[in-house]
Amino acid sequence: MPAGGRPTVRSRRLGAALKRYRHAAKLDQPQAAEVISASQTRVSRIESGHVTARPLEIREMLKAYGVHDPAIRKKLEDLAKNANRRGWWLEHAAHLRADYLDHICLEDDATFIREWQPALIPGLLQIPAYAEAVIRSAPAFIDPDRVPKLVKVREDRQTKIQEREGAAEYTAIIWEPVIIHPVVEIGIFQEQLAHILEVSKRQNVTLQVLPISAGVKATMPSAFSCFSFDSEPVVEAVTLDNLRGSSILEATEDLTAYSLAFDQLRSAALAPEASRRLIRGILRSSKEDAK
Structure with missing residues (x-):
């Protein structure tokens, strides 16, 4: 059972996958319960992530749902095995909201991360001084002792997009005003632009700027991140930023909608090299204006 009775991100992902396969097989929960000789309540709790399915239950369910791919079975069994595995971020759990912990867990498991950010430099690309400035300016009061x-x-989250084994393929789309109008002190802003130019040279990182001229595309909803967990970039979870934190979407229709939204943003954004040229020009102008 997930620790404390609260569904973990991995137990929810496992339950959501089993639910999708059950729906595809056109079976209801009572029929699934018969397959594993359990109650409908257990199936419901497995699918909601409140209970982690046992390997035998996973195998029997997938068999009944007509899913015979051994790679899928292994993936779901690994999710079950690791449902309560501690991550590095839990050392900081006392200082982090539960929804932020969930976001970090998704990020840490992901093979592909795609992010749209219309207001700030994405967290995975922020230098410490920029991060500190935006954290201190958050609408909700944050105890100064928590800021460091x-x-x-x-900073620790950013190891996920460093060029190393287990790194994610990362694509960030940033709205042009984010890199034109400093929201921090000018010296920090210049250092931040130089940093994202450097990070964008990595083989696993793609940075694109959505120009103001894209018009209505730039009215896309608030920042969101799409996560994939296999060798193909099929969106399996989405997190949305909001004033109180973030929320996770896992329903098929939501994943499809945000996958399409990201593809539309990417198509309207400048190509990576054109994006870098724009950022270099803005950085150069900023330095000249500061003389």
């Missing part, structure tokens, strides 16, 4: 801890967590 939150900055450290943001």
Whole structure:
């Protein structure tokens, strides 16, 4: 059972996958319960992530749902096995919201991360000084003693997109005003632009700028991130930013909608090299204006 009775991100992902396969097989929960000789309540709790399915239950369910791919079975069994595995971020759990912990868990498991950010430099690309400035300016009061801890967590998250084994393929689309109008002190802003130019050279990182001229595309909803967990970039979870934190979407129709939204943004954005040229020009102009 997930620790404390609260569904973990991995137990929810497992339950959501089993639910999708059950729906595809056109079976209801009572029929699924018969397959594993359990109650409908257990199936419901497995699908909601409140209970982690046992390997035998997973095998029997997939068999009944007509899913015979051994790779899928292994993936779901691994999710079950690791449902309660501790991650590095839990060392900071006392200082982080539960929804932020869930976001970090998704990020840490992901093979592909795609992010749209219309207001700030994405957290995975922020330098410590920029991160500290935006954390301190958050609408909700943050105890000053927590700020260095939150900055450290943001730095630790960035190892996920470093060029190493287990790194994610990362694509970030940033709206042009984010790199034109500094929201931090000018020296920090210049250092931040130089940093994202450097990070964008990595083989696993793609950075694109959505120009103001894209018009209505730039009215896309608030920041969101799409996560994939296999060798193909099929969106399996989405997190949305909001004033109180973030929320996770896992329903098929939501995943399809945000996958399409990201593809539309990417098509309207400048190509990676054109994006870098734009950022270099803005950085150069900023330095000239500061003389």
